[in-house]
Amino acid sequence: MTSDQPESILQVWELQKTYRTGFWLNKTVPSLKGVTLSVEPGETFGLLGPNGAGKTTLLKIVLGIVRRSGGRAKLLGMPIGDRATRAQIGYLPENAYYYDYLTAWEFLSFMGGLFELPGGILKERIPQLLDWVGLDLATAKTKPLKQYSKGMLQRVGMAQALINNPDVIFLDEPMSGLDPTGRYRMREIILALKAQGKTIFFNSHILADVEQICDRVAILHQGELLTSGSLAELLPKTEQYQVQGYGMLPEAAKSLMTNLEEMGDRWSGQLQGDRQAFLNQLHNSSATLEQLTLHHQSLEEFFLAQIQDQDSGS
Ligand SMILES: Nc1ncnc2c1ncn2[C@@H]1O[C@H](COP(=O)(O)OP(=O)(O)OP(=O)(O)O)[C@@H](O)[C@H]1O
Numbered sequence: 001m002t003s004d005q006p007e008s009i010l011q012v013w014e015l016q017k018t019y020r021t022g023f024w025l026n027k028t029v030p031s032l033k034g035v036t037l038s039v040e041p042g043e044t045f046g047l048l049g050p051n052g053a054g055k056t057t058l059l060k061i062v063l064g065i066v067r068r069s070g071g072r073a074k075l076l077g078m079p080i081g082d083r084a085t086r087a088q089i090g091y092l093p094e095n096a097y098y099y100d101y102l103t104a105w106e107f108l109s110f111m112g113g114l115f116e117l118p119g120g121i122l123k124e125r126i127p128q129l130l131d132w133v134g135l136d137l138a139t140a141k142t143k144p145l146k147q148y149s150k151g152m153l154q155r156v157g158m159a160q161a162l163i164n165n166p167d168v169i170f171l172d173e174p175m176s177g178l179d180p181t182g183r184y185r186m187r188e189i190i191l192a193l194k195a196q197g198k199t200i201f202f203n204s205h206i207l208a209d210v211e212q213i214c215d216r217v218a219i220l221h222q223g224e225l226l227t228s229g230s231l232a233e234l235l236p237k238t239e240q241y242q243v244q245g246y247g248m249l250p251e252a253a254k255s256l257m258t259n260l261e262e263m264g265d266r267w268s269g270q271l272q273g274d275r276q277a278f279l280n281q282l283h284n285s286s287a288t289l290e291q292l293t294l295h296h297q298s299l300e301e302f303f304l305a306q307i308q309d310q311d312s313g314s
C-alpha cells in the first residue's frame with residue numbers, strides 16, 4: 001500500500017469459521033467459508049444476507065468475541081483483538097441483553113466506566129447521547145430498562161454503542177423488531193453519524209434500509225460472499241419500463257414486452273426493448289397507452305436473484 005492511500009478501516013482475508021457442536025463437540029457447522037472484504041474510512045458498509053448466512057459470526061470475529069478458524073483480519077490497521085483498537089469502536093449487538101433493573105442513565109454510566117471515561121465527561125456525554133437518540137432525560141434517570149419498549153431499548157443500545165465517541169461503529173441488525181417510526185429514527189441516527197464522518201458497518205436483511213443508507217454492500221449466503229460493490233455498480237442500469245393500457249395490442253408490440261398480462265381489453269407488462277419502437281407500434285393501432293413508468297431494479301430484487309441463482313447451482 002502506498003503512503004498517500006488511507007489505510008482500510010477493516011480488512012478481512014479468507015475468513016473461516018467452523019463451530020463445533022454436539023455433546024462431544026464432534027459435529028461441525030461451517031459458518032464462514034473464506035470471506036474476503038474491506039471497509040474504507042468514512043464508508044457506510046452493509047453486510048446483507050438471509051438468516052444463518054454468517055453475518056453475526058463475521059462481526060463477532062472482527063470484534064474479537066468469537067475465535068476464527070482460519071484466515072486473517074485487521075481492524076484499524078491492527079490484528080483483531082487489540083485492546084487499544086477496542087477503545088475506538090462501538091458495537092450494537094443483535095440481541096442486546098440489558099440489565100433489567102438499571103435505569104438507562106445507570107446502564108450508560110456503567111458502560112462508560114468500562115471504557116474508563118471520567119465521571120465529568122460522562123455527565124456531559126450521557127445527556128447529549130440521550131438527546132441524540134431521542135430518549136427523555138427524566139425517564140432515563142428513573143425508569144428501569146425492563147419497562148422500556150423494544151424501540152426504546154434499541155435507542156439505549158445505540159447510545160451505549162456511542163458512549164466512547166467511536167470512529168468505527170458496528171451495528172448488528174439495528175432496525176430489526178422496530179416499527180416504521182422506530183426504523184425511521186434509527187435511519188436518521190445512522191445518517192447523522194455518517195455525516196460526522198464515522199465509518200459504519202452494519203448487518204441487515206432489511207434491504208430497503210440498506211438501500212437508503214449504504215455506500216457499499218456485500219451479500220453473504222451460507223458463509224460465502226456472493227458479490228460486493230456500490231449500489232450503482234451492483235444494480236444493473238438497463239432501463240426497464242412498466243407499461244399499461246387497453247385496446248388491441250399489435251403482435252409486434254407484444255414481442256417487445258415481458259410479463260405481459262391481459263385481462264379482457266386491458267393489458268400490462270414490462271418493456272425490455274426500444275421504448276420508441278413500442279410507441280410507434282401503438283401509434284398505428286387501436287391500443288391506448290395509459291401509463292409508462294421507469295422501473296429500477298431494487299436491491300431487494302437483486303438480492304433475491306443472487307440467492308436464487310446460488311440455490312439453483314448456477
Ligand atoms: N455458537 C454457535 N454454535 C454453533 N453454531 C452456530 C453458533 N453461532 C452461529 N452458528 C451457526 O452459524 C451459522 C451462521 O450464524 P450467524 O448467527 O452468524 O448468521 P446470521 O447471518 O447473523 O443470521 P441472522 O440473520 O439470523 O442473525 C448458522 O448456521 C448458525 O446456526
Ligand SMILES: [Mg+2]
Pocket residue numbers: 055056057094172
Ligand atoms: Mg445475526
